[in-house]
Each structure stands twice: as C-alpha cells, then as structure tokens.
Amino acid sequence: EPEVTQTPSHQVTQMGQEVILRCVPISNHLYFYWYRQILGQKVEFLVSFYNNEISEKSEIFDDQFSVERPDGSNFTLKIRSTKLEDSAMYFCASSELQGRSGTQYFGPGTRLLVL
C-alpha cells in the first residue's frame, strides 16, 4: 500500500538555524499539506500546496516558513530561523482530491527539537 514518507524522523537543531523537512507524498496525489503537533497538543494545519502554489495557509505559517516541491517526488518544509517554540512533530500529508473532500494520508512525522 502506498505511503507518505518523511525524513528525517528526528532532527535536533540550534535556535536560529535553518531546517528543511522532507516528504515524499503518495505518487498519484496532487495535493500536499504540512501540519504540526506540539507535544501534548492538537494537530494544527500549517499549509496546503497544489500545482506549485500555496493554496491555503494558517496564521501559524508566517514568513519563517516556506514550502517547495523541488522535483517530481519531494515536498519540503523550510523553517528559516528556528525558534524554541518550533519544537514539534511535523506531519506531511497528501491527497488525491482537493479540499475538504479529499482524504488526507499522513506520513510518520519528523520530530523537531530546537535547543
């Protein structure tokens, strides 16, 4: 069964450093998403991406964040200058259909720790 994969599984970084989290969505999916889950809290939507453009973003997704699909398979989330409060689990998801009717399939997550 096709899966969303994410690398790395864990990342530790120093405050102020840039990090790039990588995702490989399911191959025939066209819609991609990033979510985050701060320890002990709910899963929060960050951004959705389609046709090489951001289609929706939340208030969390500020100028420190960017997303990119650098090639035909990878989907990345970049945090330019990490802050302590960026420590969280970051989930990538993809869907075949758009919007709220598209079932989103999640990757296993990248646990980011900012020191």
Added chain:
Amino acid sequence: AQSVTQPDIHITVSEGASLELRCNYSYGATPYLFWYVQSPGQGLQLLLKYFSGDTLVQGIKGFEAEFKRSQSSFNLRKPSVHWSDAAEYFCAVGAGMGMRFGAGTRLTVKP
C-alpha cells in the same frame, strides 16, 4: 469558524468492554468528518471518514462512527476493545484545504 471538540481528554476502559469516543463539530456546510488514530511515537492513521450518504460508517480495526447532524456529532464506537487499541484518537473536520483537528482523546485499556 470550523472547529472540533472532543470533550474527553482521557478514557480508560477494560479490555473487551465497549467504547464510545465523543466528537462534536462546528461547520457551516455539510461536514466532511474523519477519525484518525495515533499510537505513541507514530503518525496518524485514518480509521474512517464520512462524506455523505449512510450516517453509520464502518472503518478499519472494527471501529464505526455515526454522524448525527441534529447533534453536530460524529462519535466513534467499538463493541469490544482490544489492548492494542490503546492510543490517541483524533476527530477532524475537512475545512477548506486543511483539516481542523480536535484535541484528541487518549484511550487506556485495562487488562
């Protein structure tokens, strides 16, 4: 605004007992509703979804959920819980492009 409320932060049930996890949503149009499960240190696995049609939906691992528009609810049920069901359960509503999740209910299963 779209939102999901899971009133129970933590539920403990005995193995073999029945289970019901509550979920209430707020959404202006017909909601698209989901239940996901997250085992410790793992990602989110889709249990089931409701888009339209039959209000009782069946999912994986013996779970089912019933959509009740009049109560704005989408409660998850399982007739007999197994120890492997211990996990965090999230209800979510499809809202725009992204989903909105509830805070989750942690399920503990007693032997």
